[in-house]
Amino acid sequence: MCLAVPGRLESIAGADPLAREGRVRFGGSVRRVNLAYVPEACVGDYVLVHVGFAIAVVDPAEAARTLTLLERLEEPEGEP
Amino acid sequence: MRYQDEYRHPAAVHATTAAIARAATRPWTLMEVCGGQTHAIVRHGLDQLLPPAVTLVHGPGCPVCVTPLELIDAAIAVAARPEVTLCSFGDMLRVPGSRRDLLQVKAEGGDVRVVYSPLDALALARRHPERAVVLFAVGFETTAPAVAMAIHQAATGGVANFSALISHVLVPPALEAILAAPGNRVQGFLAAGHVCTIMGTEEYVPLAARHRVPIVVTGFEPLDVLQGVLLCVRQLEEGRAEVENQYARSVRPAGNEAARAMIRRVFEVVPRAWRGLGEIPQSGLGLRPAYAAHDAVRRFGLAAAPVAEPAECISGLVLQGRRRPAECPAFGTRCTPERPLGAPMVSSEGTCAAYYRYRGGARAS
Numbered sequence: 001m002c003l004a005v006p007g008r009l010e011s012i013a014g015a016d017p018l019a020r021e022g023r024v025r026f027g028g029s030v031r032r033v034n035l036a037y038v039p040e041a042c043v044g045d046y047v048l049v050h051v052g053f054a055i056a057v058v059d060p061a062e063a064a065r066t067l068t069l070l071e072r073l074e075e076p077e078g079e080p
Numbered sequence: 081m082r083y084q085d086e087y088r089h090p091a092a093v094h095a096t097t098a099a100i101a102r103a104a105t106r107p108w109t110l111m112e113v114c115g116g117q118t119h120a121i122v123r124h125g126l127d128q129l130l131p132p133a134v135t136l137v138h139g140p141g142c143p144v145c146v147t148p149l150e151l152i153d154a155a156i157a158v159a160a161r162p163e164v165t166l167c168s169f170g171d172m173l174r175v176p177g178s179r180r181d182l183l184q185v186k187a188e189g190g191d192v193r194v195v196y197s198p199l200d201a202l203a204l205a206r207r208h209p210e211r212a213v214v215l216f217a218v219g220f221e222t223t224a225p226a227v228a229m230a231i232h233q234a235a236t237g238g239v240a241n242f243s244a245l246i247s248h249v250l251v252p253p254a255l256e257a258i259l260a261a262p263g264n265r266v267q268g269f270l271a272a273g274h275v276c277t278i279m280g281t282e283e284y285v286p287l288a289a290r291h292r293v294p295i296v297v298t299g300f301e302p303l304d305v306l307q308g309v310l311l312c313v314r315q316l317e318e319g320r321a322e323v324e325n326q327y328a329r330s331v332r333p334a335g336n337e338a339a340r341a342m343i344r345r346v347f348e349v350v351p352r353a354w355r356g357l358g359e360i361p362q363s364g365l366g367l368r369p370a371y372a373a374h375d376a377v378r379r380f381g382l383a384a385a386p387v388a389e390p391a392e393c394i395s396g397l398v399l400q401g402r403r404r405p406a407e408c409p410a411f412g413t414r415c416t417p418e419r420p421l422g423a424p425m426v427s428s429e430g431t432c433a434a435y436y437r438y439r440g441g442a443r444a445s
Contacts, residue, residue: 052197063329
């Protein structure tokens with residue numbers, strides 16, 4: 001139910017803030033997604049999509065930080 | 081796909097489980113409260129990678145599973161009306177009501193449709209003004225903004241033939257109920273990353289402090305879940321009880337403010353009954369009076385008559401993390417995804433369905 005999938009925002013259309021829509025690519029498929037809840041989203045961003053709505057713009061810096069923490073675990077001597 | 085594949089890297093999985101094993105010096109019991117995480121854990125065998133000291137129990141994280149039988153019966157009753165088109169998320173169709181399920185209503189000629197988005201149901205109502213279109217709105221905070229938007233657009237756009245049967249529940253009051261229950265053995269929570277993407281992390285802070293329980297907001301990929309476990313175990317070992325955010329790439333402390341504003345506009349907090357847990361105060365969302373014209377309960381005079389659960393189904397105990405599916409005598413024999421006794425065997429997020437699918441329940445039948 002709470003499944004949400006990240007996809008790349010390819011285009012944005014619509015002036016009404018509640019009906020702003022985007023085309024979002026998930027691998028090989030593209031879906032129309034409501035963007036009302038991510039007014040900050042720009043073309044090229046990755047958005048997290050749940051039941052036809054983008055609910056967040058994925059933060060690339062935070063995503064990288066999580067991966068860095070995980071990579072550090074691969075070198076046990078580097079672990080605090 | 082980006083932001084998925086890199087969180088499934090086998091070497092990092094091994095390194096993280098090794099770090100958990102080094103961190104855990106005593107036995108700890110953690111609970112996840114999201115069906116998506118339950119399925120990730122069982123599907124990828126993450127629980128089997130953990131050291132024996134760390135036990136994962138599965139909480140009431142599947143909205144379909146906690147929807148009370150009375151509301152399912154109400155949806156079935158409304159779907160059987162000749163003028164109604166009932167729109168539901170797919171998972172709900174095979175959940176047994178007290179006598180039949182929505183699929184049977186459909187087979188008998190009822191107009192029951194599966195929708196991907198609440199806006200699809202609204203579009204159907206716009207295209208068919210002669211039909212009474214009812215959305216069976218089931219979900220946690222993650223789904224509430226989408227339902228709220230459909231109802232708000234129906235109200236402002238004068239789509240009078242659109243209504244919703246609301247069964248929306250909120251996660252923090254359920255955590256409170258689990259922690260307050262006698263005999264609770266949960267010592268730390270993995271909170272659901274997408275619920276917190278909407279609501280943020282702030283409402284978990286008093287809960288963590290009051291019950292001295294670490295709460296780690298966690299994502300859904302294998303490495304997310306394992307890192308959530310690691311952070312939670314480290315807190316327990318160090319005697320900390322804080323709210324931490326493992327899923328910071330999507331969860332901001334204040335959540336999604338635009339989505340929260342729409343939830344507040346359309347919904348108010350109400351008491352709700354949870355299947356398996358009973359009534360929990362302030363644990364659900366109901367429509368505000370301004371949107372009452374789109375409330376299916378009001379429109380169709382639906383009375384939620386209390387009904388008895390099937391005697392053999394232990395889903396209440398499974399939903400509280402007190403029993404594992406395999407401890408149920410009906411599991412995999414008299415209860416299968418094709419012929420379920422209870423909702424956790426039906427939903428793609430249900431705990432019983434996860435064990436049946438990934439842990440050889442099929443072989444037991």
